[in-house]
Amino acid sequence: MQQTTNTILMIRPINFRMNEQTAVNNYYQKVVDNLLPATVNKKAQDEFDAYVEKLKAHGVDVVVVSDTDDFDTPDSIFPNNWISFHENGTVALYPMFAVNRRHERREDILNILETNGFVIENIVDYTSAEDENVFLEGTGSILLDRENQIAYCALSARADESLFIEFCEDFEYTPVVFTANQTVNGKRKAIYHTNVMMCLAETFAVICLDAIDDKKERKQIVKHLQQTNKEVIAITEAQVNNFAGNMLQVKGENNQLYLVMSQAAYNSLTPNQIKQIEKHCPIISSSLDTIEACGGGSARCMMAEVFLPKA
Template sequence: MQQTTNTILMVRPINFRMNEQTAVNNYYQKVMDSLLPASVNKKAQEEFDNYVSKLRSFGVNVVVVNDNNDFDTPDSIFPNNWISFHEDGTVALYPMFAENRRKERREDILETLESSGLKIENIVDYTSAEEEDVFLEGTGSIILDRVNRKAYCALSARADEGLFIEFCEDFEYDPVVFTANQTVNGARKAIYHTNVMMCVAETFSIVCLDAIDDKKERKNLVKQLKESGKEVIAITEPQVNCFAGNMLQVKGTHDKLFLVMSQAAFDSLTTAQIKQIEKHCEIISSSLDTIEACGGGSARCMMAEVFLPKA
């Protein structure tokens, strides 16, 4: 069982903009009045292409699929929310909160992966939960410790506890449930995705403990991570606002480990935090300013990890 993979699926946007349907509970999104929609999309494409080039230069195998014009899918750049891939050849499809994000699910993406020599044995489809207004947005909502079989989930409008428990039963993970909040106009509101405030790598975890207001939940989270042999590296709420929680460990050439993050996330880290991370692996950072501002997501959200076996 592996925690990290060398193969990443990414979707290149063609109509990227701020998604009004997700802004209702993603408080990281911003309106960029100074830019025309075409300019926003062009900037996002440039950031995407530079990011892919950077990952490939370190030996990460990036499978790029282009978004298409069939539907209006402004958030297609974040595929990790609707799909996850597992070592036994299982693919999971997830129910999405925003109606226009449901159109991101594309069968041809699975065909692309199969034609590149990967094997899909089984599809577990949770999408019918949308009919009950129940959501669980993939590895945005769920952080997987694949080796220790633990799944972490911060509950929110996009992460239903019942469905999360069902996922854990189906995929044989032990659930670790908590609530993570951020301050919005003086009020504490649920963080929309767990992967904004937490990342689990092979030997460490980056987490915003300040976001977990319930002391018992906070203590349990730290206990679960430490029991799994992870060094816990704490980040602050202002750092979360710079997407410092939205990171992913990947494998490059010769299975060398890297922690991938945006430039804004890297710039928010202290020297001490960078040293803590670099004890475990090197850092790759790339500028994603437009994507972060309009999309309210960052480096990790853009990567769907592919663990499928070779055919």
Template sequence: MNQTTNSILMIRPVAFRMNEQTAVNNYYQKVLDGLSPESVNAKAQEEFDTFVNKLRMVGVDVTVIDDTLEPSTPDSIFPNNWISFHENGDVVLYPMFAENRRLERRDDILDVLEDKGFQISDELTDYTSAEEDGFYLEGTGSIVLDRENGKAYCALSPRADEELFIEFCEDFEFTPVIFEAFQTVDGERKLIYHTNVMMCIADTFAVICADCIDDKKERKMVLDSLKADQKEIILISEDQMNNFAGNMLELVGSDERRYLIMSASAHKSLTKKQIAQLEEHITILSSSLDTIEACGGGSARCMMAEIFLPKNE
């Protein structure tokens, strides 16, 4: 399987705001004082449009779908949590922790992709019934895939259930790599809500905040797994992770050139040495996502659902 793709799905927000239902365990979210909901959404749209333009300018195929005002889906800008698209034509739907995030699931998106020539299997793989029993697994937020090496990494949390994750790995023939990752919140160590804020796996390297894996055996196990697959490991600090330096994604642009996509805040947080390490492998592309990061508690990687579906000739 290919690790990277040229095609992504992005959802343009129409009523973006801080989602009170996700803030209970997403400690990155903040209230922006003095800004009306309309101003917050306008800023988010501006950041979104600039980001999409930058991606398209380097040759990334971006399918943009406009969100709808009804139902209210403040986090629709992060589609990778509820859907994923695979090389064999499979589409997977995931169970979501927040009730209002479940409303983001839309059949019409599949119609748009088929109209663009993407091939989709007749049967969806649907784990969403787990919501009824209070179990969740939020797509490639909860799961960081090393497709080439057949491994799936998951930091367990209220949004990443271990049994569901193992079921996903069995269904898609991935070897599970399971651990817990923490961040300091008001002096307490609390579980990180999504694996993709603390690690990113690219073709030839991995960016990871190893310090947030408090259990030393688990930390060694994760790092040994990455080393075994010949990934150069680029370590980031918890402070850099808090600036979304773990929330990156490798994409392919024009002429097969590879880009590491991240936010401006993530880029600014990196040291010269880390940037030099990355640039030995890849070209960095960053864009300002300050409003989206503050209100949504997610960043560049969360905004992009990779499309690996086969395409009609």
């Protein structure tokens, strides 16, 4: 099993704005004052386009699909929450916390991938869990160590433990469950997505250990990471607030590995942390300020990794 892929699915926004339905437990979203919705959307599109260009310039195969006007889908730019693609040709569809995010799931996207030569053998659909108000938001909630078949999940309103265990049974992963918190107005509250505070690469992991309040859980996670030969690069809660946990390792030209992150994430890192990362692979960073402020998500959330086999 490969940990990284050269192919990324990205959805170009057409009605991007702050989603009031996700803001209830995504504390990274901010109201951007004095900007018209059309201006916010245009800025997000410009950031998106520049980001895609940067990835392509490094030899990353980016499949760009435009959002549609069919529904109000302000968060469509973050496809990794509703779908994941696996090497055995399986696609997983996930139950989403926000009602307006459920419209992001589009069958035509699977057709587009098949037209591009990817093979889909099987679809595992967890979306009926929405009827029970049970959620598991894709690779936002689940961090996959694909090589070692270990799945990490920080529990939250968007990551249900029993559904996560079911996913692990279906896909033959060993589950590692923990709780990650952040301080919001002086109170510790669950971080909404695991991939905001943790990133798994082939030979290292970037993680905010300070977010894991339970010492036993923290030790357990470090142990798993070390046993799978990953260098642990610790980041702070302040860096998490700048999306330094929301990174993804991808393959570029000639299978060169890169760690992708936003400019804000990069700017928040210390010279020593940058050196630690660059020991393993170069960094690609791109400015995503509007997307981060209004969407409360960053570079990793915008990329759905495609591991499907090619025909």
